[in-house]
Amino acid sequence: MLEQSSHPRSVRAKESVLCATKELLDEGGLGAATVDAISARSGVSKATIYKHWPCRTAIAAEAFGRRMADAIPLPDEGTAIADLTEQVRRVSKFYAGPNGKIFAQLLAASVTDEAAAPYFREFFLDTRRANVAELWNRALARGEVNSAVSAGTATDLLFGPLIFRLMTGHAPLAEQEAEAIATAALHGLLKANSAEDY
Amino acid sequence: MLEQSSHPRSVRAKESVLCATKELLDEGGLGAATVDAISARSGVSKATIYKHWPCRTAIAAEAFGRRMADAIPLPDEGTAIADLTEQVRRVSKFYAGPNGKIFAQLLAASVTDEAAAPYFREFFLDTRRANVAELWNRALARGEVNSAVSAGTATDLLFGPLIFRLMTGHAPLAEQEAEAIATAALHGLLKANSAEDY
């Protein structure tokens, strides 16, 4: 799949490692992606692996991170409400599937593993936050949302609940739940705001 | 501090373990609370420890869990808005301090450690969710909040963002931020709802 000679060895080694890691993550989660296993499957020695990444978690974050961006494209449905709700729905669906467990394990590992945190942020958060900021700005331009709320706060409000549920497992992540969360976030918890579309 | 004979040995051993674990957590986080260290400090042997708890994380969850309930009493300020906002503020403050890191490490460990998850839920989530449900029901009784939103969804919306920030460290947890989150959650993200108190 990869022309053997068109890339320098170092690139081929990295690619090979990331590919093997992806497979291992799918087969048995982060626990299965031990450095020895990655080395064995990729054919790249541990010594080389540690020349490219600072720690195990960083490899997994990079291997897995690309997938998430691909799996969750940015919606464009015409209104802020529809776009934001759809995005919450998509992210929730991603979390609810097998990838959700891997994501949770990676986030958990990043808490413990100091060196991995920047990798996690780079490959998971930055892109997604930028995406949501994009949606938010569109909505602001249309005058649909409250300009006193920052894009960051809006992102946290919409997706924090999903992360919370994913990590603790205290509540389900079904589509219906995702919609309830999005609706509540958009309209607010207070009674005055519960006007029409409930 | 503990009458040597008024409790059976097993109770004394448990107490001693939990006390030692609390100290170790404060000194060096979850990483410092190894089973060997707990055993050494408490004077309780590892064999005994593993008769009382299924895994290391469970000990830490129990040792640390009590503290959180004590540190975050239930507010009663007269209105739903004030109560809920104050609760968000208190939890945020707790997360922002040294205890926040320990909490994050525990939550992270519970993701990996299957056996610990129920302990985590028991000692951290259940009490707090019940507390917030209490606030929510008060507010419902007063007709201040939207009855279409369940207490669970409301809880996730208010505290999920804090957890999100705590775990990823992408945004600060200052008092001002907590208020912004609470306000946004209560009033909603849409423009129509941004009426008076912004």
Next chain:
DNA sequence: TAAAGTGAACTGTACGTTCAGTTCACTTAG
């Protein structure tokens, strides 16, 4: 030939287990 990768062995840490021997609280016999 120099930069990059290999492979295998090694270190260190920590979880969780096991088991022979000891302590303690409580009961029952004298």
Next chain:
DNA sequence: CTAAGTGAACTGAACGTACAGTTCACTTTA
């Protein structure tokens, strides 16, 4: 009201396992 007995609980020390990350002499490749 003592003294022997009993079983549950705890001790201590060792052990097996797993895995992260390092080191180094050697080989490959550009």
